[in-house]
Amino acid sequence: MNIINFTKANCKNCYKCVRSCPVKAIKIKDEQAEIVAERCIGCGICLHSCPQNAKSIKSDLETIQEWIKDGQKVVVSIAPSFPAAFNLKKEGQIVTALKQLGFYAIEETAAGAEIISLLYKDFYYRKDYNHVITTSCPTVNYLIERYYPHLVKYMVPVVSPMIAHGRLLQRQFGQKVKIVFIGPCISKKFETLHFQHDRVIDAMITFDELHRWLEEENISIENLPSTSFGQTYCNRARWYPLAGGVALSSLDKEDKGRKILKIDGLENCRELLSYLDNGELENTWIEINACDGGCINGPGNYESPWGKYIREEKVKEYITKTIDVKKQAKNLHFEAKDVYKTFIERPICSKMPSPEEIKSILKQIGKHKKEDELNCGGCGYNTCREKAIAVYQGMAEKYMCLPYMRSRGETLSNFIIQNTPNAIIVLDHNFHIIEFNPSAEKLFHWENVQVLKKPIEMVMEKSGFNEVKNHSPLIYRGKRYLPSYDLVVIETVLYIKEQDMYLGIFSDITQEMSNKKALDEMKTNTLNMAQEVIDKQMRVAQEIASLLGETTAETKVTLTQLKKLVQGQEGDIYSGKLY
Structure with a gap:
């Protein structure tokens, strides 16, 4: 399963997701949108561009809930952008809320960012790098590897703060705990999968998923008491979620020698990357972030109660309360193998x-x-x-x-x-004609220009339009004689609710009716003639029968007399009277 998926039943072919995707990683097949995984950079822009809500994100929420239910120790690494995601009176209320959900410990991902900042500063002074590109944003990392692979050589070869912090937590709590990252970023889900073989981060949910979980548990975060974060201390790296925050966390004002560029927003990132190697820029240190305004505006922070600029202020307020410029972060012991990573050219x-x-x-x-x-x-x-x-x-x-x-x-x-041979008439909601096709002109002997925008009564006084005038029924079909035209028509009239108009289709059956009438008359005449023949035949039969009866009787009398005559002559012969 991909991290981002589209629901086939909901896709309406508006292509808004294709339009919004900066790298065109969305494929349209059989009129359905689908993510092409090897092209996707995990920016999540398509998620909020779909007007049909025809998308889903792979969620680890149920898995996390099962771990907690089973009594496992689950530790949270929460992104430093959390003040921009929730309505907090005190920042420690988020810790209390997570404790109530069953998490064992809650730590700030900014502790991992402190480590990465030290490495970014080291690369700032590397002479073998013409450009230094920060690699805290997974989306930008995928963008460069796949679409600007020739620039991979400038990417700082270190993991993201999330991965660095995950390894710190493993060392702190042991291998048996489950580590969950919570933040505003969709591409962190991709990154978690990529490090699955190391089991650094066991699961990840967005701030939006946490919002829904808190609602399901009826936890009102703004009414909770405040609880302190865990033991791992962090300081300047809380600037990371803001545009320009990586530079504030990594470099000092006295750091000289390179041109510092702070780029946020995918379009700006692509513009810079497209001409970075053409010689116009030299010796740069580039803080680059896919989200406009930084991580506080990530696609997993959509349900934040704050607008874009208020989010920034909320994070700044938190930093102002907690930062100590004189102190350095502590408990940040790490080994090179924990933080270094090789980026690879993966051209499309x-x-x-x-x-x-x-x-x-x-x-x-x-x-x-x-x-x-x-x-x-x-x-x-x-x-x-x-x-x-x-x-x-x-x-x-x-x-x-x-x-x-x-x-x-x-x-x-x-x-x-x-x-079409059928007459078509379309009326608006005022029963004025807005369509009168050539067949209608021929049938009713009106020209289109004569009747357009005129009431239907100008063409016919009564029709199926009257039957559906009150939208009941919505469709009428029947046969009607139009005396004004001496026509018989079959009319089908329906009300089209979405456009609030009426469509009438009229089929001329006058000739058919005339032919039917002639045929009926022929049938009637034929039946009458047949009846006359039958009656005549009956009379002839009766007359013949009468004549046959008379001649039969006469024949009988004659034969009877002849018989008697013959019998009488025979008697005389045998009696001898003839001798």
């Missing part, structure tokens, strides 16, 4: 299409010449050619072009409306 290898292949893809979506390339960004890409390249690389689909699909849809719908 994607085959590029030829100019002919780009042109072919553009033609398939109706872009035959330069003027057709609107570069509107509706698909999520800045230019039509960028989108065509994404199509070639399997990251986008051809028909993500909204102007093309709209044009195609309008052309198709207009073609159907203009060429």
Whole structure:
């Protein structure tokens, strides 16, 4: 499972996530958005850009709750941006809240940042580095490794404060405890997985996840007493979550020799990285952070009760209360193997299409010449050619072009409306005509320009429109005779609620009805003729029967007489009277 996922059922093809993704790590396949893990830099921008809320983040919350339920010791490393995430009267209230949730100990991640700051200062003076790029932000680290791999040579080869602190906590509490990081960053989830083989940080949740957990447990953090953090002391490194805070934590005012650049916000980061090696800048020390304004505005701090500038003030207030410029952080013993890390060039290898292949893809979506390339960004890409390249690389689909699909849809719908044999009339909510197609003109003998914006009664006094006028029923279908035109029509009328308008479709069945009437008359005449033939046949049969009866009787009489005559002659012969 990826850290960030999109819910297929909710994706509505708005491409807002593609548009917001600074590295175009979101792939559209079968009209659904999905994260391409090897391209993703974990910035989390897409999470809050989706209007359908069609995304999910891999959460360790249930796992942490199970550890606590099972009685395991779970230690928290909490990011120094926590004052910007919660409504705290006293900063120690966050410690009390976490204790009530069942955590064994709560420590500040800034202790790990104290170690990393010492190393950043060392690299400030390294002569073999033309540029020194800080590596506390995992998102920027992924960005450089994947999209600016030629700059990996300038990255300070040390772990993030989270990892450094995790190793401090392992040494302090032993290997059997579970270590959980809580902070404002989504990319820390990625980083936790990358260090899974070392089991430095066992789980990670964002401030937003902690907000929801506290709500579920009905813990009102602003009403809790204050409790002190653990034993590991930290000082200047609490500046880390603010833009420019790494420099404040790592360097002194008297540090000279390099140009110090403080860059925050992904667009600014990309702009700098794109020309860093072109010779315009030399001998720099670059504090670089993906989030605009620093970690306090991370994507895992979305539910903060404070606005951007108030968050900054809350962190500054906390620092002012706790910082002691004369003291150095203590209990920060570490070994080189605990803090050094090798960054690797991991370039995104994607085959590029030829100019002919780009042109072919553009033609398939109706872009035959330069003027057709609107570069509107509706698909999520800045230019039509960028989108065509994404199509070639399997990251986008051809028909993500909204102007093309709209044009195609309008052309198709207009073609159907203009060429259908059925009369189509569309009315607005005032029952005025707003569409009157050519078939309607032909059927009702009105021209479009004559009836547009006129009441329907101008064309027909009674119709199915009257049946649905009160939206009950929403659809009507029936047969109607229109005496004004001597027409019989089948009418289908429906109310379209979303647009608050009425659609009427009228099919002329006058000829069919006329043919049916003629056929009915033919049937009636045929039946009448058949009845006459039957009646005549009956009469003939009766007459024949009568004649047959008379002739039969006469024949019987004649034969009877003939029989008697013959029988009488035979008697005379046998009696001898004839001799």
